[in-house]
Amino acid sequence: MLQKVLIANRGEIAVRVIRACHELGLRTVAIFSEADRHAMHVYYADEAYSVGQAQAKDSYLNIEKILNVAKMSEVDAVHPGYGFLAENHEFAQACIDAGLIFIGPMPHAIATMGDKVVARSTMRKAGVPVVPGTEGESNLRDDEILAIASKIGFPLLIKSAAGGGGKGMRRVNDKSMMMNALSEARRESAAAFGNDSVYLEKLIQGARHIEFQIIADNYGNVIHLGERECSIQRRHQKLLEEAPSVILSDDIGLRTKMGEIACLAARSVDYVNAGTVEFLLDEDRNYYFLEMNTRLQVEHPVTEIVTGVDIVKEQIRIARNRRLSRQQHEIELKGWAIECRINAEDSYSDFIPSIGTINTNIVPTGPGVRVDTGVYPGYTISPHYDSMISKVICSGKTRGEALLRMRRALEEYRIVGVKTTIPFHQKLLNSHRFMAGQFNTSFVDEDFSLGGRSDTDDEIAAVFAALAAHQYRQQAAYVVQRGKRDASNWKWVGRWERMHR
Amino acid sequence: MLQKVLIANRGEIAVRVIRACHELGLRTVAIFSEADRHAMHVYYADEAYSVGQAQAKDSYLNIEKILNVAKMSEVDAVHPGYGFLAENHEFAQACIDAGLIFIGPMPHAIATMGDKVVARSTMRKAGVPVVPGTEGESNLRDDEILAIASKIGFPLLIKSAAGGGGKGMRRVNDKSMMMNALSEARRESAAAFGNDSVYLEKLIQGARHIEFQIIADNYGNVIHLGERECSIQRRHQKLLEEAPSVILSDDIGLRTKMGEIACLAARSVDYVNAGTVEFLLDEDRNYYFLEMNTRLQVEHPVTEIVTGVDIVKEQIRIARNRRLSRQQHEIELKGWAIECRINAEDSYSDFIPSIGTINTNIVPTGPGVRVDTGVYPGYTISPHYDSMISKVICSGKTRGEALLRMRRALEEYRIVGVKTTIPFHQKLLNSHRFMAGQFNTSFVDEDFSLGGRSDTDDEIAAVFAALAAHQYRQQAAYVVQRGKRDASNWKWVGRWERMHR
């Protein structure tokens, strides 16, 4: 019986999973680090237990502590979310050994796909086309890699075998850069994953990142829920995703083919539960297996909206040993959905993380708008975890409607206290190439600039600033007059004076 | 050309219409009373103009001032929302006379349906079954009404001819109550609508309130978007609505028939734009025309979700003289949607209005949740306008999923500063009769009680209260010790002491 679930995660995804459990009538257990006592997932769960200090390795990555909580709170199952332990096959195995249901694939599937080098060779054997690069061998020495690099040709990518999220990844344009990039990639990889093994991939120019959502039950049924277009990336970090893809919407045959290949990839590792098969699609519409993420994906909501399948509920259904609720022919992509990741980063200062307390948090609402978030007014963004504040997902009958709705939603969103990526998304939505669907994975890094302003509201900005300056000036004068020492006002006086030196 | 729209309303519906306009790239003009400078619709519109004092008759009901703003701001069209001037045929005519597009039906249709007595006779002539009652005559004298009452039989309803929203309505169980109820109804009607004309309707016991959403273009195309179930009412005020209805989902033939009759009703007054035909459906599944609302309805979102039609955008499309975007056979009801009206009323004190400033306003988000609202943290609910804070709309594949989602959403909703109807809805969602779909329009008034508690968390409540008491006690002691006169703390001390006298 699956009646009580521990969510081994934090932030928006912990909240997302708790919501699905509540809607299924399941009891939920949250875990939290000392830095997260005030996090939303702690409030929303039925039970909540501390698992240690703020640093992830002492809490959210501490398998022993988490399993102790699972035992003590007598849960039946564990949902890992994404990140942290979600793709750690030892954690999955430890859950199973403790008699718990791990809501995800079997450890061997996680392990196979987790080592990107092994995954590539497994896929190649199964008949799935992979990006050209190093073949079959793990733990290559520098000299071996250099020799292979020349065969593959430049530009190419050095990638971490244990990798993910762009860590330990380097682009190499010519042979002279190779040694330097290799040692950097090894160092970063070792720091991030405790493993400095790397491999090479040919850099496919002008490629799109297209991924397929897979679900599979314990009875050998594997279906896909269509594709997501995730080419809007900055330094290999996804920023905006949509479902379906502009390309595959015009080429149903290609969608069918890629979907079948994605299912084949999943079958080749006896995949169970939800997962994502990532492809690169080049300008000639050749597709190459990139990697498989053996977990729930950040961007799963866009697929939920166009297919009507609640993926988290489906994960739990599969974990309960039920058959998939639908067959492939019942999956129809209807309408369009777009997700913008709102991060606590300064769009105007090279996306540097922004720490602070969110004072105002008015989320956009109304028709066709979904927000998945783990923050609320009064919540403090800490430096310990990732910078995601929320995901805004907008949908409509057409891509156009979804885009216009997203524009409207971002304009309504009010976050005060930290800088966010909202301005970036607003700019992106106004870019003609994005609107036309003409972009690839290098678009944001190479062809897009935040500088160009969409409006020429210089005059309005001038009035805003003059009015604010006037107000502070008067307040400052008032404070000085009254001879009161109010710290917050003195700060303004100080600033005022500094600005007028 | 329709490029700029004045929204002659406030609150959530003004925000809703502004959102649709923004998504269509139309410029928006808001109007506001002096009490509403800080209202959300003022922030969200492109332009905003004051139209007078707080009292509605000086501002939102002042046709001249509103048309002056329309002229001055050079709008092309006016959207009336619901309430205020939405069903005032003189306003519609005045807009047309001023060369503006009125986003709604023609004045004659509003006038015909606005006089409930005329509407009844018009429907009867068109072959639409109406609730048995007074026939054909307006402005009946008391003695005439008494004579007709005996013919109709008791129990019956006295209703205002100009009515709406339950005002001027009285239930009469036997003849002895008749005179008293009649004078009360006339007085209330005169006060609310400036017209004391009333009529009688047989009280149909155990009836459900089922209404059909109609849309019609300028080319004679009239279609319906299925039904809404609105039987959950308290004193004739709707509290919760759903689409579709449990009854009609099991009786597609009846849905088809009632839908056709609703379209017939609309055609009989040459109806254009969006409107709603309300029916009573008795226990034997006989249906009776109740009235037609010649405007956008509060509960339109549930229909939007199950049909995929954005009704406000469709209204604007029709006003632009385009044909309906769909034909009747293209309308399919998919899934289930439920709306809870969240009002600033005290569920536990006879739904008395609650005034105050909203300090905390964490709206529920996540999959399948839509919130339409006009408030935000820091917003003050004023006594001048209606008490609606927001509408929570939850949807799912099935009624069960939508209900469970609504339960989850209401538990997440945090409003501090005013009392709300959230506890009422939480109780309702736990009621077995509601869950089973076995209810009618008298369910809330007669068979439902807030008293019964769903959980027995007495112990938790005891701990909460003891901890709060302990905290305040310590704070009080602290304040007394320091000898500081902090008003807010002294208030607590006072309360503490009063409670312990």
Next chain:
Amino acid sequence: MKYLATVNGTKFEVDINEDSHVTVDGERYEIDFRAIGNGPLYSLLIGGNSYEGHIEATDDGWQVLHKGDLYMVEIEDERSQRLMSLGGAVASAKGDYYLKAPMPGLVVSVTVEEGQEIRQGDILVVLESMKMQNELKSPRDGTILRIQVNPEDTIQQDAVLLVLSPSDDQ
């Protein structure tokens, strides 16, 4: 510090220890009690269970809104219990009752007269606010002592509308 909490007729003894524990009727629990924002929303972790409550002090006791249920809790602490047991209990409220406006609004009608005897639940005043007519009812039996408003008056929140003296038999 010991408190006696009464909820719906059930009494609980809640002992609040300073070391993040409470003892409820002899059972000891680990707790973590925190205000969310500036209150009156509170998060309570008790023995791992996570609860949220909306707590307000009223003249009648502590009002706890929890998962849509409203609980009225009376709290007595050791000192007041001792006073009670020493016969120092204060007299129950027997004085005149002042009917106050629960919200600003317009007086639609006053349905009683000075000197009139009324029963608990009788309608005293009808007040219009937020486009609704609200009937204010008598909380007890008694006699109307003074009426301080007239129909059509616009009144502020907490304005005294009328004064009621209790029946002799109370």
Next chain:
Amino acid sequence: MKYLATVNGTKFEVDINEDSHVTVDGERYEIDFRAIGNGPLYSLLIGGNSYEGHIEATDDGWQVLHKGDLYMVEIEDERSQRLMSLGGAVASAKGDYYLKAPMPGLVVSVTVEEGQEIRQGDILVVLESMKMQNELKSPRDGTILRIQVNPEDTIQQDAVLLVLSPSDDQ
């Protein structure tokens, strides 16, 4: 009160009158300017147009975020203009530059050495926060005077990481 506002090289003369009006470059507008909540969000109605802005004072001027566009506005008022014209302008910031941590985090590496000459845009320190590595770059040409942190140091927001002296030719 007259203010001179400079935005992207364009100058606007904004005269703020006490009677809810501003005059911008000679054109008079009715305005209504209010903080939403406790700021720094502001609502501005100007000649009927409704705008919202997120305004912050920084050491370099006023930063206005409006519909996703960020404007840096320099404001001079009459008094400071008069001072300027009287030759009382203060010297431009020529002193040492203190590179401060824009957020708390972990020092991953310091890519320069004391005494090293650097160019504007050179990477000085790599800081890890929120699982991201952030390269802190030099805002100007100069020489590294002092380095105050080491790799693996955990540092607080605004901690001084290193000190930079300007080049002689600046």
